[in-house]
Amino acid sequence: MPPRTRQTERRPVRPVTITAVVDPVAALASENLDDNLYLYDTNKAAGSTGFGTPELRSRVRKGDTLLWNVLPLECETYVALTDIEIDPRIAEPTRKVYPGTDIVFWTAEVKQDLTEPVPYRLSFLLGTVSTPFSPTARPALAGPSDEGKEGR
Amino acid sequence: MAQQHGIIVLFDVENALRTRSLDGNTYWFDNMKFLGSSGVGTEQLETIVPGTYFLDGSQATEQVLNWLPAALGSIPPTVPRNYLAEQARAEDRRTLEELASLSAEGGVGETEVKQLQRRVGKRARKAESGRGLTPAKLLDVTGKATSSTEAYNYPAPVITDITGEAVTEKIIYPAQYGSPDMIYDGWYWAATVDTSRPGVYAYTVHVQLHELVERNDELVWESVDLTCESSLKIISDPKRNGFTGAGLGVLPLPPVPAAG
Structure with a gap:
């Protein structure tokens, strides 16, 4: 078991990064993003769950900076995060690019502590298809206070 | 042209450095799920490697594996090299x-x-x-300069060796290669596979992570060497064309584009 250090009290200096690993070729071939999307975040020590599924539940607190980025399994195939829809009272993600590139990431600040998990919707552009792909399953942000209620 | 299998290993560097272990901090992927790889996106990936012959029994070229490491929570490897x-x-x-x-x-x-x-x-x-x-x-995870030793972008993990059963049994012949690769800084580990002996073979990847420490008023990168395991499943099925599911031959394209 990893030691539970001061992580819970200490505000992380790095953003909580949520990385979407996408297999674009398989998603395009099957027209199914759910089976080809693997979500991870850097907050495992704080209690995030659902790693490697499209239903990642990221444990966050008010004031945390969130950063969403994409890691394609095929570097030759275009993948970009094109939209994040979430209750604007919780977070208002903005689209940015790594300076000097056109590689997109999104950031937002968590506006309030969450008592219930807040699902959100990610949309991706894959290959040369102009209609965004969105998984049916929803990732969510969750606060520390709902621990135990959900049983996952 | 040999069939290239990409195996991507995503490391939760921050957690791995804290716990000094890759257990629970490694996620494996390959692009062979359609051929039967299992555990994609988890710590228990089993990469499928079909045989090196076609349906009609003719000889195909060898299978080649490529390992590509990435750090979770860092600037993604899709940004340009350098x-x-x-x-x-x-x-x-x-x-x-x-x-x-x-x-x-x-x-x-x-x-x-x-x-x-x-x-x-x-x-x-x-x-x-x-x-x-x-x-x-020092740059932070958004590519801006930082002077905080707690906000820096973790450098990409470096694979330093591949060992284990699959190597000692001479199933794979791994080595590090240099190439003008645009994504992974020009260095990568690859191996050819002997597919004549079907079975499941484990292998160990030796990884070097880097931690920034302050020593004598100076910031120093210190290397932390860790290992993680995965396995290959060699099967005797013939090699398949990803488009047709059959052997070599003509791709399923209509001879004339559909009228429209």
Whole structure:
């Protein structure tokens, strides 16, 4: 078991990064993003769950900076995060690019502590298809206070 | 042309450095799920490797595996090669330009100085025993200069060796290669596979992570060497065409484009 250090009290200096690993070729071939999307975040020590599924539940607190980025399994195939829809009272993600590139990431600040998990919707552009792909399953942000209620 | 299988290993570097272990901090992927790889996206990936012959029994070329490491929570490997160096240089250039314009105007306020100091950032050198990293300006995970030793972007993990059953049994012949690769800094580990002996073979990947420590008022990259395991499942099925599911032959394209 990893030691539970001061992580819970200490505000992380790095953003909580949520990385979407996408297999674009398989998603395009099957027209199914759910089976080809693997979500991870850097907050495992704080209690995030659902790693490697499209239903990642990221444990966050008010004031945390969130950063969403994409890691394609095929570097030759275009993948970009094109939209994040979430209750604007919780977070208002903005689209940015790594300076000097056109590689997109999104950031937002968590506006309030969450008592219930807040699902959100990610949309991706894959290959040369102009209609965004969105998984049916929803990732969510969750606060520390709902621990135990959900049983996952 | 040999069939290339990509195996991507995503490391939760922050957790791995804290616990000094890759257990629970490694996620494996390959692009062979359609052929039967299992555990994609988890710590228990079993990469499928079909045989090297076609349906009609004719000889196919060998299977080639490529391992590509990535760090979770870092600038993704899709940014151009040399990105960190380019960014550090661009920040320096902007700082100098601002410095020049400050002296031209005459007055220098505290805010401007603070801003410049932030841009100047900090530099880390590599420890004597370290490898793979050059002294460079610290950047944060969004590509901006930082002077905080807690906000820096983790450098990409470096694979230093591949060992284990699959190697001692001479199932794979791994080696590190250099190439003008645009994504992974020109170095990658690859192996050819002997597919004549079907079975499941485990292998160990030796990985070097880098941690920034402050020593004698200096920032130093220290290497942390860890290992993680995965396995290959060699099967005797013939090689298949990813488009048709059959052997070699014509792709299923209509001879004439559909009228429209």
